[in-house]
Amino acid sequence: MALYDRTILVTGGAGFIGTHTVVQLLSEGFTVWIIDNLDNSVLEAIERVRDLVGAELSRKLHFNLMVFSSSATVYGQPDKIPCVEDFNLMAMNPYGRTKSGQTPLRQCQCSLIPCLPKYSLIPWLKLFLEEIARDIQKAEPDWKIILLRYFNPVGAHESGKLGEDPKGIPNNLMPYIQQVAVGRLPELNVYGHDYPTRDGSAIRDYIHVMDLADGHIAALRKLFTSEDIGCTAYNLGTGQGTSVLEMVAAFEKASGKKIPIKLCPRRAGDATAVYASTEKAAKELGWKLMAGVSPAAALSPATQPLPTASPVIQPVSTPSPSTQLFPTPSPFSFSVATTGLALLFSFVSALSLTVTAPSSGRAGFTKYPELTYCLVVTILALTYSAFQLCKGICDITHKGFLISDRVSDYSSFILDQLVGYLLASSSSVIIPAIQRLEQTALWKAGIVSVCMSFAAFLVTAICALFSGYKLCKRVIW
Known part of the structure; x- marks a missing residue:
């Protein structure tokens, strides 16, 4: 032997x-x-x-x-x-x-x-x-x-x-x-x-x-x-x-x-x-x-x-990354990248509504509560994505938060699904309001917001799938 x-x-x-x-x-x-x-x-x-x-x-x-x-x-x-x-x-x-x-x-x-x-x-x-x-x-x-x-x-x-x-x-x-x-x-x-x-x-x-x-x-x-x-x-x-x-x-x-x-x-x-x-x-x-x-x-x-x-x-x-010409990216780096995209899309969605609303008067959000709902959801998604991105970057730089891997996997799996559901619902709710707004500045802002919210939903769904994969791997192991 x-x-x-x-x-x-x-x-x-x-x-x-x-x-x-x-x-x-x-x-x-x-x-x-x-x-x-x-x-x-x-x-x-x-x-x-x-x-x-x-x-x-x-x-x-x-x-x-x-x-x-x-x-x-x-x-x-x-x-x-x-x-x-x-x-x-x-x-x-x-x-x-x-x-x-x-x-x-x-x-x-x-x-x-x-x-x-x-x-x-x-x-x-x-x-x-x-x-x-x-x-x-x-x-x-x-x-x-x-x-x-x-x-x-x-x-x-x-x-x-x-x-x-x-x-x-x-x-x-x-x-x-x-x-x-x-x-x-x-x-x-x-x-x-x-x-x-x-x-x-x-x-x-x-x-x-x-x-x-x-x-x-x-x-x-x-x-x-x-x-x-x-x-x-x-x-x-x-x-x-x-x-x-x-x-x-x-x-x-x-x-x-x-x-x-x-x-x-x-x-x-x-x-x-x-x-x-x-x-x-x-x-x-x-x-x-x-x-x-x-x-x-x-x-x-x-x-x-x-x-x-x-x-x-x-x-x-x-070899170490310093000796590799094209090092293989980590799947966790992919997760950080997708979270960054979700943060960007949520930010643009919220920004389009908040910037346009003052010029359209207070009646815009009062008359169309769907816009208010969409704004609240995108702000929540923005906050959650910012937290996940910060945690991911801190983990990569060896300065992680005091959250165990197990708790992180379970919480991410649940919260990713919840945020994804809210983004999908806000995108569907705002569409009837856009049809009633006609050709106004708020109408254009609504279109930008719904597009960005839907994009954020897709990226968050990918994050949820990745969290589910890690969780299943943990349970199976």
Whole structure:
């Protein structure tokens, strides 16, 4: 079997790290099957992956090779840094104890698990995973398992379509900073400002998520091409420590936004400084950093705060727009263009009536209420089209409104139909009034208005069809 003629199962494949890893797997030619309960992710993320690489997902799988996503928290408060894979695992906080399998669950603790909050339950459920992986390999030696100990992933896919936008209050530094920057959260809580570090804040190893995804590819190559693996751990980090306040300063410099911070006491279990030794991964996996190692690497244009993802994206397998002579237009760009036409037609329709009405006297609209109805409808259509156009442009420029893709699709589908119906009705209602107006200035304005209203109706109908297509695609998927 060829190296890339393989099927890969990715658990949590709709999450932050999972989506970026799946993109890299698909772009390398692997077939991928995603399993995710969508607890802290959304189905749209998988759809965006499909848009990026133009691939469907597999539905059958048999395997005895595994890459397990562990964490640097298993090192706890290390005696020295950088952390090497053969360090004793001395996890300090519950999440780290989960990843290292350090403390068995007692019966009394197990009985409390259903009562714990969701964020506390997940670490407890992962308590023995590293040890379980080792036990599996010992019991069945044909298994080959690689444990990847992530440090602190940051950044996003260069397209801007994938990134970290968790549900609720973020637990990680970068999405928290981003949500403060866009106004979702009032300030950034910095836990601990009296550590024995260069600025008093904790030091961590922040690795770009695309480098992390490439680490998975390197681990798979190792699994497919080597025999004596057993169950082996590798660090995935940059090998450099960056403090929390340094990351905040780097974000402020890159974005031009001031991030309000609140200095809080240390959290129990947080280590002072943790960063990786990556020599083993570089030597045995052939893995190296590509996205960068400085705090600014976490602040690429793709990682600017994105309440909604940009719909303008090129597939991974094709050149970027700057290298394409005639790049393929996005269907979302087509939607923005049609919305712009609807805005133009509605504006001309409303303008023709409002400009002509004063010269024709007040009796025009009083005697012909059909004209008033047509004017009101075109103003409503104008307002709606302006909103849709503004939202579309903001999405393209990575500054979307705080409206989820799902809500946007449903609302657009309903409102497009409603506006289209109103425009069609106004066009039909005004025709009898035009016939009674004879050869007057208001008569000419009515003709222009009905023509533009009908044109706006046709364009809005196209927008409604496109919204319906996106909605059907979402429901079917």
